[in-house]
Amino acid sequence: MIAFHGAPSGRSLAWCSTLLAAIVLPFLASSFVTQDILALAAWSAIVAMSMVFLSKYGGMISFAQVGIYGVGSYSFAILAVGHGVPWYGAVAGALVAATLCALLFALLVARTYGIYFLMVTLALGLVVYFLTISNYGLTHGSGGIPGVNPPHLGSISLAQPIPEYFLDSSVAFAVLLGLTLLMRTQFGLALQGCRDNPRKMRAMGYSVMSYRVIAFTLAGSIAGIGGVLGVWYNGIIAPSYLDLTRIIDFLAIAVIGGMESLEGTFAGAIIYAIVTTYASSFTDRYNTVIGLVLLAIVMFAPGGVGGLVSRVGARLALAKAQLTPASTE
């Protein structure tokens, strides 16, 4: 019925119902699901979005995002726990540090493309890991910095499941919205131009290098936001939160969601959280289960959940078009 009113209203209805579900869900689900699946998925999706954003709009698959996320987490922990800086100051410091780190990395990697870009960013991600493990004075070595607590807003503790969920999910939603809108601006279109045909863009007078540096730095700020929310969730930051396994974890979230879909990261993060949490109840070899899920996605749905949904959508539209007799509208 509703579908016949045309695309825009159907779409907004879907959005509204999704939003409504996102608001109601935490009150129906157990506090475990609210915090350890949904809130975890929300901040993980932010980090994954910084990856997918670079890949989708900039054509850059970056493995350095987890390292930058770590810079955000560590900066917050060092400022708040080590130096007693109030939380808002520490958040600002963490975001500045993550952004500057991303800018530095961007200047190093902006000239590389393809597989080389991937390898250089992987190396940079691991540089952060090894720095945190060996720099005992600043980062407390492999044990890391415990005792990080999210702030209280009035009488509400952001460590509680429902407040944490609403904080993390609304920030994640704001990031999604911001990036989507930004990509419709002239800057966004130019960035996508640089992705598709850098030589032509250069000939038209655009500085491809600058666009890549700005995009990478912006993605770094987003990873830094994920870093702050992540360290609030975990209560601790340590090198093992930045090692190769975690880099692959976030990549898995991005791949499950679809490297071409910012919204897909939410689905990817939720699926990943569910599989990692519940698979271990059934088998000791839960890493194998995660691997198989990933393999199935890559083989049968290369576009991830995002790609799958749009493919099914296209199929349905096609079927409807074939079933519907000549339009009377």
Add this chain to the structure above:
Amino acid sequence: MSRSSEIISAALLALFMSATASNVALSAAAGTPIRIGVLSVNQGPAAAGGADGFRGIAMAVKEVGGAIAGHPIKIIEEGTDQTGPTALAKVRKLVEQDHVQIVIGPGSGDEGIAVSNYADRQPGVTFIAGIAAGEAETYHHPNVFRFAYGDGAQWVAGLGRYAYSTLGVRKVATIGDNYSFGYAQVGGFVSEFCQAGGHVPKELWTPLGATDYSSVVPQIPSDTDAVYIALNGADAINFLTAYYAQGGHAKFIASSITVDESVLSAKGSIQNHLVGVASAAPLADTLEIPAWNSFVKAYKQHYPSGFAYPSVWATGYYTNAMAAFTALAKVNGDLSGHQQAFRAALQSLTYQSPTGPISVDGNRNGVFTNYVTSTQHGPNGTLLNAVVKSVPNVREETFLRGGVATPTHPACP
């Protein structure tokens, strides 16, 4: 078109299906199960040991007949990979999803830091460390207890003095796994050895799970009398292989986990170098006390395919579980009122463990007997740790005088 919203809807739908709204508080009525979560390692270099930890728990449950004062014991196991993030995710699941009232574990230093930190957010749950032995892990966490076996520095009590006065060693280089347990194991040895008058010119640190030690070996000064090795499981085997391949000849002294059962049962030429090695640990294969003998007998009977002797994992997890069960029996399984009665019982408990009496100090950290050992040939060509000295009443504060051990502290170059 409506693709993005459909994706989110699909994800949320998946969630609705998985969401469980059961959040029922457990009352202390007779017959109510006591829910206990167990964290041990089941992946990575320490997986073999971690499996032995689960065996120790199973033995303890069996020993009390699966129930305490009419309350059946419900054990929920979770495996980790020796890292903080995994331990944290698993303990969250145990506490928030499975609603366990007591957590026993984890088994590794960095995991212990993450779990103790999490304990602050769950004041209603009592955490009893498995054998995670980072220093000061129970400090400032009133709901965290650690019977077996205190911190990693306590595990080598007696070894530094033994090396100086009995082995006559004066200059030692150390190599340790670069994490909290490694710091504690090196720190415990170095502080005692330095006090005795020895010198440690070089302290080397390598990442946990490293496979190639060939670049580390040349950094060991050639005039050292002995190398003190604080590497675990597979790491120790890899280091020793590289060390002897490059013509290493110094005597070696081992930390508690370097020549534990998982290394002693390693096959190959490495075995030739493992005879007559001094080390120290809270237990030893040939301990001549009746409680140990009957524990070993029970272990071999239940697990003929396990290690030759119960490892520190099996013994430690067993001891912590039995301490918890003994305290629970004293309060008739009463965990009401924020578990205050249970915690008071734990605090005042002296449990006669397989390795000797064990209790906790004012910081809820273990006080126990430690053993200096030397490796010897046992029956059927196996190797075992023979006791050469026992050190009673080892307390954590002895080693914490200058603060928690770090890669550069304590030192005496």
